[in-house]
Amino acid sequence: MKQMWSSWRSQYIDSFKDEKKDNSGCDCFICRAIKNTDVDKEKDFLVVKRQANCIALLNKYPYNNGHVLVAPLEHISDFTLLNSKTLSEIMELIKRIIAIEKNMFNPAGFNVGVNIGQAAGAGLPGHLHFHVVPRWNGDSNFMAVCDDIKVISNDIMKLQNTLYNLLNQ
Numbered sequence: 001m002k003q004m005w006s007s008w009r010s011q012y013i014d015s016f017k018d019e020k021k022d023n024s025g026c027d028c029f030i031c032r033a034i035k036n037t038d039v040d041k042e043k044d045f046l047v048v049k050r051q052a053n054c055i056a057l058l059n060k061y062p063y064n065n066g067h068v069l070v071a072p073l074e075h076i077s078d079f080t081l082l083n084s085k086t087l088s089e090i091m092e093l094i095k096r097i098i099a100i101e102k103n104m105f106n107p108a109g110f111n112v113g114v115n116i117g118q119a120a121g122a123g124l125p126g127h128l129h130f131h132v133v134p135r136w137n138g139d140s141n142f143m144a145v146c147d148d149i150k151v152i153s154n155d156i157m158k159l160q161n162t163l164y165n166l167l168n169q
């Protein structure tokens, strides 16, 4: 494969470098969920767990049933800015979610991943988030299924309630 230099793109790429880290003025859906302080409204934001440095919420547009997002509280897009404490808290929470969903759904496997940047497929590139997606034999390809929303909102609300209770007991 030949390499093609496109130095004119550096300005475009550099424009992402100054993205602000603090989420005081941020209005992304993860920050909106983080900023909610009303316990009764946790379900509206699909929050299933809050921790000192991260939050877990359901994906409103899931690839599969049980699709959970885990994100740092800080609105950052740069993976290298995640500190070790936050990263290990996120990983521990992902582990708990997998353990619970294994019992709940008995899936054949899981995808755990993070899309860093729009070019990598991040729907919300400004706020890093890990995807936890249960997989079954015969379900569709990880990325292709996003066109096919199989889960109705009723199921999402029920799942939010169940996961919230299990993760907060």
Ligand SMILES: [Zn+2]
Pocket (backbone or CB within 6 Å): 023, 026, 027, 028, 029, 030, 031, 032, 074, 075, 076, 126, 127
């Ligand atoms: Zn955010």
